[in-house]
Amino acid sequence: MLLRIATRGSPLALWQANHVAELLRAHEPELRVEFVQIQTAGDRVRDVPLGQIGGEGVFTKAIQDAVLEGRAELAVHSLKDLPTFTALGLVLAAVPPRGPFGDALISKSGHRLADLRQGAVVATSSIRRRAQLLHRRPDLSVIDMRGNVETRLRKLEDDAILAAIVLAQAGLERLALAGKITEILDVSWMLPAVGQGAIGVECRHDDNGTLELLARIDDPLTHAAVAAERAFLRVLGGGCQMPIGALARCEDGHMHLRGVVLTPSGDWRVEGSLAGESAKAVAIGEDLAAALLTKGAREKLQS
Numbered sequence: 001m002l003l004r005i006a007t008r009g010s011p012l013a014l015w016q017a018n019h020v021a022e023l024l025r026a027h028e029p030e031l032r033v034e035f036v037q038i039q040t041a042g043d044r045v046r047d048v049p050l051g052q053i054g055g056e057g058v059f060t061k062a063i064q065d066a067v068l069e070g071r072a073e074l075a076v077h078s079l080k081d082l083p084t085f086t087a088l089g090l091v092l093a094a095v096p097p098r099g100p101f102g103d104a105l106i107s108k109s110g111h112r113l114a115d116l117r118q119g120a121v122v123a124t125s126s127i128r129r130r131a132q133l134l135h136r137r138p139d140l141s142v143i144d145m146r147g148n149v150e151t152r153l154r155k156l157e158d159d160a161i162l163a164a165i166v167l168a169q170a171g172l173e174r175l176a177l178a179g180k181i182t183e184i185l186d187v188s189w190m191l192p193a194v195g196q197g198a199i200g201v202e203c204r205h206d207d208n209g210t211l212e213l214l215a216r217i218d219d220p221l222t223h224a225a226v227a228a229e230r231a232f233l234r235v236l237g238g239g240c241q242m243p244i245g246a247l248a249r250c251e252d253g254h255m256h257l258r259g260v261v262l263t264p265s266g267d268w269r270v271e272g273s274l275a276g277e278s279a280k281a282v283a284i285g286e287d288l289a290a291a292l293l294t295k296g297a298r299e300k301l302q303s
Helices: 011-025 061-068 127-136 149-158 169-174 208-215 220-236 278-302
Strands: 002-008 032-038 074-078 090-094 103-107 121-124 141-144 162-168 199-204 244-251 254-262 269-277
Touching: 002 011, 002 061, 011 032, 011 074, 011 149, 011 169, 011 199, 032 061, 061 074, 061 090, 061 199, 090 208, 103 169, 121 127, 121 149, 127 141, 127 244, 127 254, 127 269, 149 162, 162 169, 199 208, 220 244, 220 254, 220 278, 244 278, 254 278, 269 278
Parallel strands: 002 032, 002 074, 121 141, 121 162
Antiparallel strands: 074 199, 090 199, 103 162, 244 254, 254 269
16 A cells, blocks of 8 residues: 655654654555655745745645645644644544653753843744743843754854744654753743644545544544644634644543733733543633633734
């Protein structure tokens, strides 16, 4: 059996695609895999902030199109990049066990965030990270930085002005770069992006053979957790380029979800939490979002 996997061509994306292939081969040892590398809008345009490229799906739409057009059977995404509304004709068929979900500080001096000098320049591509950094340390100068993991690490070394960068912990660990990490930022104040650390696998909704195969690598606890987080984001009306964070954890049929909304400058922040049965993951996410909307998030997001 040949399975074509659509993926971006970055080292991290290829790691994720290979990881999915390995999980599938554990159930189907004779499975043959072919990677269909796709250049997305986010890959082509690297000199402007993500929010200026054209909305959601900048790292996913072209990959989804490859599946819808029959050039691949499945698409592998970093789940945090995947819009909360499923593309017509596709289904999120599998979410394997989640990796690390934290945000990692890498500082040139080896100083932790609290010890960086006043006014230090810190780079990130994420408006969510920017807002939470500025809420924590309003004295910092937080600038935009695009590029894959290796490119950003190189920019940190080469740029005399930069003091530190912030990247996803999962990407660094998956690329065997965990040794570069200075500090994992405390999740009590730096909530991750929706779906951060998780991999999403999509296929056509009527491809029964692929659906059956992907069901074998789906992790119900991770799938429930990201379903709650994605429902939270969907109700808020925000995408991956909004200053919104969330983290759900499941254990023994019980779920606890935390969520936060900020202004891009970090000068305003509202957060909340909600718990319930894991089976009601979507409702938990929707209800927490509704609660934050009544606390002022609606007006801030609209503005």
